[in-house]
Amino acid sequence: MNRLPYKLKFGFFLWSVLGVIRFGLDGSSVYTYAESDPNSSSSTLAEKALDDGTFNAKHAFAYLEKQCEFGPRVPGTTAHQEAQAYLFTELEKYADEVALQPFEFRHQGRTVRMNNILARFGEDLGETILLAAHWDTRPFADQDPDPANRNTPILGANDAASGVAILLEIARVLKSKPPPIEIIIVLFDGEDYGRTVSTMFLGSTHFAQNMGRWKADFGILLDMVGDQTLELPMERYSWNAARDLTEAIWQRAEELGLPAFQRRLGPAIMDDHLPLIQSGVPTIDIIDFNYPYWHTVEDTPDKCSAESLDIVGQLVVDIIYSGL
Secondary structure (H helix, E strand, C coil): CCCCCCCCECCCCCCCCCCCEEECCCCCCCCCCCCCCCCCCCCCHHHHCCCCCCCCHHHHHHHHHHHHHCCCCCCCCHHHHHHHHHHHHHHHHHCCEEEEEEEEEEECCEEEEEEEEEEEECCCCCCEEEEEEECCCCCCCCCCCCHHHCCCCCCCHHHHHHHHHHHHHHHHHHHHCCCCCEEEEEEECCCCCCCCHHHCCHHHHHHHHCCHHHCCCEEEEEECCCECCCCEEECHHHHHHCHHHHHHHHHHHHHCCCCCEEEEECCCECCCHHHHHHCCCCEEEEECCCCCCCCCCCCCHHHECHHHHHHHHHHHHHHHHHCC
């Protein structure tokens, strides 16, 4: 399968997004959301969670399934709005501060409103770590083997409900066991929106240009980390931009006995970490790009596993509490 049209491997170049994004800067906007349905299968995740400060893979997988219950989370759709409300409300349960970072994207005569979701945990005691994933899903299954499906929106269980699920579970951990440093979680919108580089990575580009007090010392991006046969080599752009940091993360995974983290260089993948790197925040992309259901209608929860979420979650939690 030719994967070069998206998350381009080996071919880094700058993209021109500035001309098509109009930023939402009205600080007077007020966001209110209805409460989650109490009869929902996932509505009491936090109440059922163990408050022992450890990562719970079953809860993380339930978060993955809950996102998929909304259907494809394509910007501009009702499912996208409902998922945003849910994610915001979940983070409000755990974080010291939660905010929406709105922006608008104009494409083919249409203006689409999007929002990054930002959450802050702990105190700024000298170091801040950014943890990120994208929460939108692709509007078309352009890599599906069946041409009849290629304009169908994908469910996005692995790409990228998996990364969001891990971060929601980490947010629960941070509530029950306050971190020794400041942690910022950002869920990016609009990563998978378009067919070209200039119509993707929209939320991360907006955030990188408007970080303000949300700027961190370094970041970890989680993308496509839930598939059942998890293989995580060192992503090449991450390694080129911050070799010591990348090596330290994979060394820690080795010390923790997590063989899915492979001490070898993988492909260079265009992803949400690149705008952050360009803005001076070294950011490492943890990603398994060897996923046969990428951008197909078969990217569904049955292709993912709680064990894979646990592998990545364990590592990130250890970095938070033990440092590198």
